Amino acid sequence: MFFGCCSAELIEHYDISGLYILRPSAVEIWETLQAFFDSEIKKMNVENCYFPMFVLDCHLKKEKAHNEGFKQVVRVFKFVWFAPKYLKIIALLNHLLLPNYFINVSHFTDVGFVVAWVTKSGHSDLEAHLALRPSSETIMYPYYSKWIRGHRDLPLKLNQWCNVVRWVVGDPTPFIRSREFLWQEGHSAFATEDEAHAEVFRQVAFIPNTGCGIQGATTHCLRQKFAEKFEVKFEDMKGEKAMVWQNSWGYSTRTIGAMVMVHGDDKGLVLPPKVASTQVIVIPVPYKDQKIRAELDSRDNCSPERKYSDWELKGVPLRIEIGPKDLVNKQVCVVLRDNGAKMDIANADLVEEIKKLLNIIQQNMFDVAKQKRDECIQVIHTWEEFKEALNQRKMILAPWCDEKVEIVCFLIQL
Known part of the structure; x- marks a missing residue:
């Protein structure tokens, strides 16, 4: 990682x-x-x-x-x-x-x-x-x-x-x-x-x-x-x-x-929108039968697929693709980094829809991570339950007391 x-x-x-x-x-x-x-x-x-x-x-x-x-x-x-x-x-x-x-x-x-x-x-x-x-x-x-x-x-x-x-x-x-x-x-x-x-x-x-x-x-x-x-x-x-x-x-x-x-995943980083220095990357998609330079990505020697991979590695929350069909239909293709979902958005609605999507991505990333964490939580009440949960690499929620004598007894038992 x-x-x-x-x-x-x-x-x-x-x-x-x-x-x-x-x-x-x-x-x-x-x-x-x-x-x-x-x-x-x-x-x-x-x-x-x-x-x-x-x-x-x-x-x-x-x-x-x-x-x-x-x-x-x-x-x-x-x-x-x-x-x-x-x-x-x-x-x-x-x-x-x-x-x-x-x-x-x-x-x-x-x-x-x-x-x-x-x-x-x-x-x-x-x-x-x-x-x-x-x-x-x-x-x-x-x-x-x-x-x-x-x-x-x-x-x-x-x-x-x-x-x-x-x-x-x-x-x-x-x-x-x-x-x-x-x-x-x-x-x-x-x-x-x-x-x-x-x-x-x-x-x-x-x-x-x-x-x-x-x-x-x-x-x-x-x-x-x-x-x-x-x-x-x-x-x-x-x-x-x-x-x-x-x-x-x-x-x-x-x-x-x-x-x-x-x-993060196997492709690279997945950055929460609120901390991502770049929230959206726009990548032009050229005609297959014509040579069109892609300047927005600052590179003219890479295929769109290579650019997709590079920006996925960097974890940019949203990728906007603009191809010939998108130009005709006055729309863009938007790809979400966290789950790979794609959707078309009309140019007229682009700014507001992007704002909504960034909020959705932020919340979804939080919810997914929280669900994974919650699935690992185990409430224990006995020493045997403690050892079993620890061996299973669980996140343990245990009773606790600030009394010094009880802490000492617990350590001795260990």
């Missing part, structure tokens, strides 16, 4: 393993998502900022002990999804890319990657080693401690659009497991636990063909773990010292990879 990403001109392999060049068509998809998401979070009073990409070793070590406690949990619950709790903004993102599940969980840490370090300046060793940003909790929270003094400074909601570096172990995969990728990360601090919980959501894309889950977008309920480590305290309304409650949340270019896996 991801070989087609190169042929479809989404990416190009870079000379360093695990790094990829995002070509203009991929960047346009990302910019579409970015423009939508950025406008929505600003409605929630989130402000954009930017922090440097280097992390001090001493700050990163403060996060290490916290992260270690979650690695086993992450491995255990790789295919498990829990009760839905989500925000309207992420629900809207569904209709741009694919249907997803949203779950409320504790802080999540990726496994299978190591931190990349800068240890030299020229030929000289650095006195303090610098990590390249794997995420920004340890970069930002020392300054949250500086900026948050009293309850009037809360809530503090900051977001940044940036790149991160995670030197994945094993075989990298374009978009899904790359060693550098783009994302946005939001970091919120609240005076109360209830305020923090009201913001929590998590989105995980499920790929029915593989039975795997992909962390396309996520929210981490950090509780007061980082507030303790970085002393993010404030004076409450009673004049007493208290620690803030924190969340971090974001989504990345990994969502583009999930989109490719969910909607």
